Amino acid sequence: MPHSRQAPADTPSSTGTRCADGRPTRAPRTARPLDPYAEGSEPDPRFSLANERTFLAWQRTALALMAGGVGVEALTEHTAGRDLLAVALILLGICCAVTAQFRWASVERAMRTSRPLPRLRGGRLLPVALAVLGVAFAAMILVR
Template sequence: MPTDPQHADHKRPDRARWPRRVYGVGADPDPRFSMANERTFLAWLRTGLALMAGGVGIRALLPVGPLERALAVGLLVLGVLSAVGAFVRWAATERAIRLGRALPPLRMAAVFGVGLAVAGVGAVVLVLR
């Protein structure tokens, strides 16, 4: 970044950007870090969209039984959790980057690991019956 006085305001937080809880603290980081955080956010959104599409697909294409319904609802819930968790994770990570703090732990990994394992077992049962 240039260091001349004309560009000195790049270190001040931008209080007009939303959410203020994220952008109203610390200093603007190297843009590469913010862009990487944004790409991760978008990847979680794509994951959520795929999970929701899977839930809708199961409900639309399979006969309605208790296992099919549970699998469809489970995938839809995981998709919604992915979307909500993506925003929460993005904001916490961006805030930590701006404040020069350690990145927050990835809590969603355990939820998705267990959730997808259960969904996979349900899918195997559906295929084998």
């Protein structure tokens, strides 16, 4: 999630230079792939907060998918497809959580640098995978 926006004021730079008032200068921030704060300017807080709410919604979805996988494994009769469905739900939840982090960072970076918002890559994966899993669950129930 979001990192601290500024390095501490007393962090000396690699050259050891000092400001006019004697304080050490700050070291330049190194860019990290998931750190959108390394570039650009502060966007309207409403947009950043909306981006964070969306991130949290993705995380809730990921948690629900993983909990569903654990529930299928723990609470259903042992059948041939049970383990496969449980693992598929857990893996889908993991993919959703990872996608959320990358999506949050890319949207935040785009807002900070005044670029168009990025397209959602793999946006069809979640609904298609859920539809396939739904059909598999229905078949598992009917065969029982």
